[in-house]
Amino acid sequence: MAAELNSEAFQITAHSVIIRRPAGREYELPNLWLRDNCPCDDCRVVETQEKRFILSSVDADLAPTEVGLDNSQLSITWPDNHQTRFPLSTIDQLMIPEPKLHQPWPHNFTPETFDWSLFLTHSQTTVASLTSFMRWGAIVLTGAPTQSESLELLSPVLGPIRELLFDRIHNVSVTGHVYNIAHTSLGLPPHNDFASYSFPPSVQALHMLQNETPGGESIIVDGWAILEQLRLDHPEYFKILCEFPVPFREFDQDNETYATEPMVRCNIDGSIHSLRYSNQLMQMMNPMQPGIQQFYSAYRELCVRIMHRESAARSTFRLEGGQLLLVAAQRVLHARESFQPVAARHLQDAYFELDNVANKLRQLQASQKSE
Ligand SMILES: [Fe+2]
Ligand SMILES: [Zn+2]
Structure with missing residues (x-):
């Protein structure tokens, strides 16, 4: 018919x-x-x-x-x-494909900065900052309070804090509870936090309360850009990183978090979903297991690219007291140079979820359209 x-x-x-x-x-x-x-x-x-x-x-x-x-x-x-x-x-x-919000960083990228108060209260600023965040995976807020626990105040925009073990709001200083390399004055290689969880947090806020020490510059790395280049140059390495399970562990006397997952996860369409990368949390693997030599070749190549100081996918800046770095944690790795612990340096961090941030952006965009 x-x-x-x-x-x-x-x-x-x-x-x-x-x-x-x-x-x-x-x-x-x-x-x-x-x-x-x-x-x-x-x-x-x-x-x-x-x-x-x-x-x-x-x-x-x-x-x-x-x-x-x-x-x-x-x-x-x-x-x-x-x-x-x-x-x-x-x-x-x-038939209209969903637009991809994220984009690779331009040359000499540094995260856009927005005022803390406007971020929380002025909807146009909130939309502009969340758009920048979804696009580049990182923004900086300036003029943030320097009181402890101020990260609680971000929930109206970022959604509820994603609580993980150890602390609700984590303290990073050399004087507190030491269960991680971050609590020393050593340099921290690029990583994302809580690779030891099956579902690591997707947003991390790093809030500098006080930073009077020489050194300790903040570093961020666009992990997805590095992976896309690796996929072009060495597709076989990329495939191994998507398939080879790697154990990660974070623990202290009261906690024992552990997950065994591949470092890279892709979406059904082949685009990158997440990178899980933490040199400090990665655990010893059975050296006789099939494929481990090939895994180590792939992992070393990824490691070289992530550690490369002149990489176009790296940005270095100093986070002062009253500034906050927000990263899309399954894409953007964070790191810090070593510092001299001769004066106060106190950072707090908390985790949020990207779905809640995307929800806030869609909600504000819809209400601005209807105005
Ligand atoms: Fe960290
Ligand atoms: Zn019907």
């Missing part, structure tokens, strides 16, 4: 309806997809617009008994007489 209406046409196959649109586009719509996505009020929870229809209520070989196309609206009658009407504009919308 075929019909020509307003230069649009459809064709019914055993499992789908094929629509030809004027511009030469063709959509093949599976019958089960059409039934599952019926937008009518019986198939949705009207108050919430959530789907209510459940696919188990129809046969696997479900097919329309009647199809019509009029004014870019598809009408379908199903065997139980249920009617589905589908504006084709809904399907057009689905």
